[in-house]
Amino acid sequence: MDLFRAQPKYSISIAVSLVRHALIQIAVILDFIGICIAQSALPYEKVNPLGLGWYFFFVYLLWTLILTCTIYFQTLSTYNSLLTQLTTLALAFLPFDLNGSLQGSTSRDNSFSAGNGIRVAALVILVFPLIIVFILLGSGEKSFVHTHMIPNFEIKLREKSVSVVNPPSPELPKIPMDQFKEPIYSEIKVSIPDGTLNTTVNTTEKPNSQVTTLPRRRYANVRNSKLRDEDMVTEFKAKAMYSYAANDEDPNEVSFDENEILEVLESAGKWWQVIKFEKDGTFTVGIAPSNYLKKIDG
Structure with a gap:
């Protein structure tokens, strides 16, 4: 991938974007590991206290999959509205999920406490890329945030990768221009009735272009x-x-x-x-x- 070499002025943007995607994937994986560890400490509970936690996790997972697919298939602009709504939903759920995980991390059960502690770390990591993506999707392409503070690597990548069929550029003719002549003008004689000063008038008429x-x-x-x-x-x-x-x-x-x-x-x-x-x-x-x-x- 030669984006760093081909577009040096976007190298910082690309680096920030790669870090953002890495954080998202790490956070989702840690959240899954944490909730599995915490769930293993509650094998016989009739009412699962982690029910909402699993629901929140699947929302984060769905958001991550859609974000990754839209970037990979260069369809970010097509699914921009769906991705914006999912980002908003994930941001709304995250404080409640984080609060529940913090309370669970203080449990006396070591497995339950450790699992929720891992989830707290995952959610803290996830909140930053969520906010970045939310601001990015909610800002216009000509806005200061979009073009300076948070450059949109996905759009730059899409513009570079998408194949656009353009007409070929015609090559200039190799015939010297001095070989061409000016337009030939036809000479028309117009008869004037007797009694006028001039009997014949010569005019020049250009061909219709x-x-x-x-x-x-x-x-x-x-x-x-x-x-x-x-x-x-x-x-x-x-x-x-x-x-x-x-x-x-x-x-x-x-x-x-x-x-x-x-x-x-x-x-x-x-x-x-x-x-x-x-x-x-x-x-x-x-x-x-x-x-x-x-x-x-x-």
């Missing part, structure tokens, strides 16, 4: 209306495994949503030339990271 995204390779700077049929021959269809937002600084990239189907014009390299068809019948030709796409049949 929402319809055509400039691709990076052999289709660069070509509007969708000018693509020839032989240019539209696709290799295959690809399905987007993740959503991808195009880089605003690179007009050649196309954005797409997860599970969207794209037509692949060229699949060489780590950036594929694709066609994205819009609902209104228009399309966008551009590049997309290949590790976001998966080839599909048909």
